[in-house]
Amino acid sequence: MAVPDPLPSAQRRGRPRSAAADRAILAATRAALVEIGWSRLTMGEIAQRAGVAKTTLYRRWAAKSELVIDAVAVLFDELRLPDRGCLRADVEGVVLSFAALLRRPEAKTALMAVLAESTTDEALRPRIREAIVDRQKRLVLDGRARAQQRGELPPDPADPAETARVVDLIFDVIAGAVVHRSLVSDCPVDESWARLFTTLLLEGLGAVSPPPAPGGAAAGAAAPDGTEPTGGGR
Amino acid sequence: MAVPDPLPSAQRRGRPRSAAADRAILAATRAALVEIGWSRLTMGEIAQRAGVAKTTLYRRWAAKSELVIDAVAVLFDELRLPDRGCLRADVEGVVLSFAALLRRPEAKTALMAVLAESTTDEALRPRIREAIVDRQKRLVLDGRARAQQRGELPPDPADPAETARVVDLIFDVIAGAVVHRSLVSDCPVDESWARLFTTLLLEGLGAVSPPPAPGGAAAGAAAPDGTEPTGGGR
DNA sequence: GTCATTCCGCTACGAGTCGTAGCGTAACTT
DNA sequence: AAGTTACGCTACGACTCGTAGCGGAATGAC
Known part of the structure; x- marks a missing residue:
């Protein structure tokens, strides 16, 4: 391979x-x-x-970048998505486990380096997709199917192309936010951040906008003053 | 400097x-x-x-990476956030203009390369922050203040630390999603994607989940079958 | 003006890396 | 057995690195 x-x-x-x-x-x-x-x-x-x-x-191997891709691909295979009982807990879980992977020096260094190479090496991009990107995207598919079984999300619509667009969007938002927070902003992805991010993802910008004052606008565990760890799942 | x-x-x-x-x-x-x-x-x-x-x-310059940072910093200064009339249009606008910047070869190549270097070069990270990251974050601050003036978002809460957490989160989600979509997934950030992403950001996962069938669940321009360009602003 | 200071362009250098070629040998197929 | 392919080893020209030393140019201080 x-x-x-x-x-x-x-x-x-x-x-x-x-x-x-x-x-x-x-x-x-x-x-x-x-x-x-x-x-x-x-x-x-x-x-x-x-x-x-x-x-x-x-x-x-023809180049250093191809060798490195193969060397770290196995790391991205280790990602798992255990059933934590509800969609919110599953999202927080995948965010934290992906962040843990990006804390490993070989993973983050290799990922960013080969992405940099791929901006000028056309042939490298499909290789990165197969070895790294697609191995994360399956987590979104798993978590989504699980949420549909629970009734937390509606079943797939008639048009599979529309489903693919939404799945790709969710994947880019989750993976992109974690990567950007970890490697660009250089801030820790901890449980507090994962909770806030998940609230934004599930309920939108209004749910994380500051005013915790008015009564019960935000649903469930969205209260920004919450001190308990996860709220629901684990 | x-x-x-x-x-x-x-x-x-x-x-x-x-x-x-x-x-x-x-x-x-x-x-x-x-x-x-x-x-x-x-x-x-x-x-x-x-x-x-x-x-x-x-x-x-002590290293190639530092020289490249200074060379491309000016590109990130060109980012502007014109008032498009409403929060939704402003978000779509900043997504599209940031994506346009990342389409320039020198911008994407330099950004990813220096980020890769920074994973093993501690001293490089603050330099990237000043020259590149912070120049994008001000856009979030501008757009947020504008939305507050319009009454689309509530004013800042008592605790400024809470405000900072939310602003950082929004920044990482927007910038991270655009970067990931453009450079990792290697798919185009077009108006259609920007519209879908903005709906997710403003209204949450439920608003973009497939079933467009039931009546008026999603608000405003969230209809995934919409064909008109931006929906609101310009 | 004269002096001290700092920058510039140029040349040269040892050290390190690249990717390839050629050799004899080891391991496996038929 | 014979044929084929991979291996370890050595050596090679080409390139890049970062630094040193030189004479000369452009400025501020006096």
């Missing part, structure tokens, strides 16, 4: 590629990313840490 | 730094970013295009 695959793995003759070398290279890439960052990360350094020859790297 | 400033500009003797060279260097940096991208951008290339010596660059 990751590797160029000189022949489509069918009818392969000769010595096969070492799977152990693959694992060592990807692990060494993650470790090196944590310690020295993207800009000082070199192919020679990775090869040395992995205990393989530099030429072996170039036989499998 | 940008330059290390060997002496605090007070009591400067000797030959002053050439402002023309500064302009030429920053312009050359932007042009080179468009043509060859971040990874192949070298200090020697910039110096050659600007018609200055490479040593002149190193006398003023």
Whole structure:
């Protein structure tokens, strides 16, 4: 999947590629990313840490960015969305677990670096989609289906294109807000922020606008003065 | 502002730094970013295009990333938020104009590249904040104040910290969604998307959930089948 | 004017990285 | 066995890095 695959793995003759070398290279890439960052990360350094020859790297990956994508893709596979009982709790949960992933140095460094490369490398973009973006989008689909089963959201409409537009929008809003808060604004994504963000997502701008004074305008756990952790789920 | 400033500009003797060279260097940096991208951008290339010596660059900027920040900061100054008459139209407007900025190759390439660098370079983050992030955040403050004057949003509450939390949240949601849609999902931010996003932001998840069938649940221009451009303002 | 100071353009340098080529050897298929 | 492919190793030219040293130009202080 990751590797160029000189022949489509069918009818392969000769010595096969070492799977152990693959694992060592990807692990060494993650470790090196944590310690020295993207800009000082070199192919020679990775090869040395992995205990393989530099030429072996170039036989499998055409560029540093492609190698790094494969190295961190597994991290985005670890994302899970356990059922927390209601839509609000599920959203807060996915926000916090995605933020936890972005706190890992190798994840955030690799993500931003390959995105930067992709702005000038057309071929890199589909690769990022498959390895990283799509692995997060499934969480939105899962959480949405679950909320529909609970009756918290209406079932899919007749037009599947309209459904896709809304799912894409929700995905961009959640992932974008967490990434921007974490990596651009450089502020912590904690339970307090996750609660406020979820209120905005579910109920709109009016629900988070300051006046906590008037009675029961906002529904449920939206009270900005609330001190209890999650309000509903966990 | 940008330059290390060997002496605090007070009591400067000797030959002053050439402002023309500064302009030429920053312009050359932007042009080179468009043509060859971040990874192949070298200090020697910039110096050659600007018609200055490479040593002149190193006398003023310690690293490529700092130079690029200063080169693109002016682009983020061009963002404006004209009064479109109502909050909904103002939000759609700022979404579209920010998306237009991110369509410029030098802006998106530079933004993502310096953000990637900042994940491993502590000193770079405040610099990005001043030069780029804060110049967008003022738009949120402007639009919010305008909406309060119109009576679309309640006035600021007693606790200014609560106001700051909400403003930061709105900023991260808008900027994050646009950046994620444009540069990560790699999909166009057009009027249709801006309208849908604004509905979500103002009214919450229920307003964009598919069923357009039942009568008048969603308010105003939220109808997903709407074909008219902006719905309200201009 | 003269002096001190600071910036500029130029050249040169060692160090490091890049991506590739060539070799002999190891591992697997038929 | 023979054929094929991957591996580790070494070496290479090309490029970029960031710095140092030089002579000359532009300013402020006197």
